[in-house]
Amino acid sequence: MTMEFIQQGLGRWLHIGAGVMWVGLLYYFNFVNAAAAKAATADVTAAGISKHVMPRALLFFRWAALVTWLAGASLLGRHFLDAFLFRERAYVAIGIGAWLGTIMLINVWGVIWPNQKKILGMKPATDEEKAKARRVAFLTSRANVALSLPMLFFMSASGGLFRTPML
């Protein structure tokens, strides 16, 4: 009972809470900050965003992504491989959501964050490298927004829409 409470109660709470922070910041970057940074660059006020906002936002963004994934993996528990390998019908829908979330996590830690370090001057880079990093980080972030839509659909629908009497 205690383990079940920790895994299914606290684990789900943490998974959803961290997920809200992760996807919330992802949407902030794409729906708010991208256009705001462009306008701020035009009137030479972008330095404050780069120096004070982005490092903090990226800190919570990337760690929230990791916590979300770990809490999700813990929630799957002994059914982790059933979901990721689509071994049982009951875990196909959540498996698709889990794969999408995993691809998004890899994009955050493997592509967006390394490129953002160049853009924000945390890692040495030439102007040409920064321009390339900006484009790669932008497109990967946009890809994550697109992936987030089916990810959220399958995460939220897996327990209801796809549940059949024989599962």
Next chain:
Amino acid sequence: MKNPLDSLWGTVISGVVLTAVLYGVVKLMIGT
């Protein structure tokens, strides 16, 4: 051809289309 991810609407539409495609795939996989 323009990259749909360059615009917010293109990104959202791409996500919705992907959702619909995967929905069909999952329905086929679970046989409902």
